[in-house]
Amino acid sequence: MAREFGDGALIGAGTVLSTDDVGRVAQVGGRLIVSPNCDQRVIVATKTAGLQSWPGVMTPTECFAALKAGADGLKIFPGTLIGPAGLLAIRAVLPQGTKVFAVGGAGPENFREWIKATADGFGIGSALYKPGMTVADVRARARDVVRAYDEAIV
16 A cells, blocks of 8 residues: 555554564555554654654553654544543643544544544544445445534534
8 A cells, every 4th residue: 555555645554562563564665653552662663764653642641651752643542431521631731733633432423522622633443444344335434424524624
């Protein structure tokens, strides 16, 4: 994907848990590392390789540790545990301009709430795809996700 679409899209890998995985993504032309946790070694390896780093965080301590290690932005994960109110509370202490994406509990049914709570973006997984779905199913869900997002940002 990185070779085919890397000029027009930010391609990388998610659920990256090790510095070895960061190296493998970099070797194939990926430019983005998303992790479910705040592992400073992974963040530093990511930045050293010249890639974007988006670690998963839940607490202000994790947020600041990730930013200190060089993270480009934060992945609030799992969003269902923190919720929009939790993001709003954490946002009050984050450095101005910090990009925060809600993942794991953000979707068409609650985009508006997350945006109101200052989410800059979203990671969409199960709202888009579940095992066994057909391409047509995913296409229909993708249209619904985009429509809901467009309506939420108005």
